[in-house]
Amino acid sequence: MKYKFSKTFIILISIILMIFIYYYGIERFLAIKHFDDYMNAQNVNAEYIESKVLLKDWKMGGYKMIVHYSNNKDYTYTYHYDLTTHKRNEERKYHVVNLEIVKGGRVLDAVYNSNIKYPPIN
Numbered sequence: 001m002k003y004k005f006s007k008t009f010i011i012l013i014s015i016i017l018m019i020f021i022y023y024y025g026i027e028r029f030l031a032i033k034h035f036d037d038y039m040n041a042q043n044v045n046a047e048y049i050e051s052k053v054l055l056k057d058w059k060m061g062g063y064k065m066i067v068h069y070s071n072n073k074d075y076t077y078t079y080h081y082d083l084t085t086h087k088r089n090e091e092r093k094y095h096v097v098n099l100e101i102v103k104g105g106r107v108l109d110a111v112y113n114s115n116i117k118y119p120p121i122n
Contacts, residue, residue, distance in 0.1 A: 023056065030095065031063035031081040038079060038097040042118045044069075072117045076102040 032054065050070040057064045062082035069077070078100045085093045099120040101108045108116065 027083065028054070028056075028063065030083070031065075034081050034095050034097050035065050035079050038099070038121065039067075039118075041121050044118055048072075069117065072115075074103055075108075075116065077118065078102065 035054075048069045048071045050068045050073075051066075052068075053066045055064050055066070057080065060080065060082075062080060064081070065079045067077045067079065069075070080098045080100065082096050082098075083094065085096050101116055101120070
């Protein structure tokens, strides 16, 4: 009985450890890499980044990065990374980064606002 309990315990701990390594190691690394790629495509200069916060998004999945730029202080840029998309009637995409821009608590559409320095990339 002792042997069976310890074997089950070791398997359970191993599974929990693999899940932890995936969510906080591999997926976090991929998110940071793709955030950096996206910001490079936007021509963001790193010296203008005032603050950058990376959070695990348990509600929507993936990671989100909240960025404030010193040359565009009125806006909050929220980048959301997801490993795959799963929208109905659309082709599956991998390593997707979406951008949401907020000013004064309202989400903005970059097409209608010319003051946005770093518009979303489609």
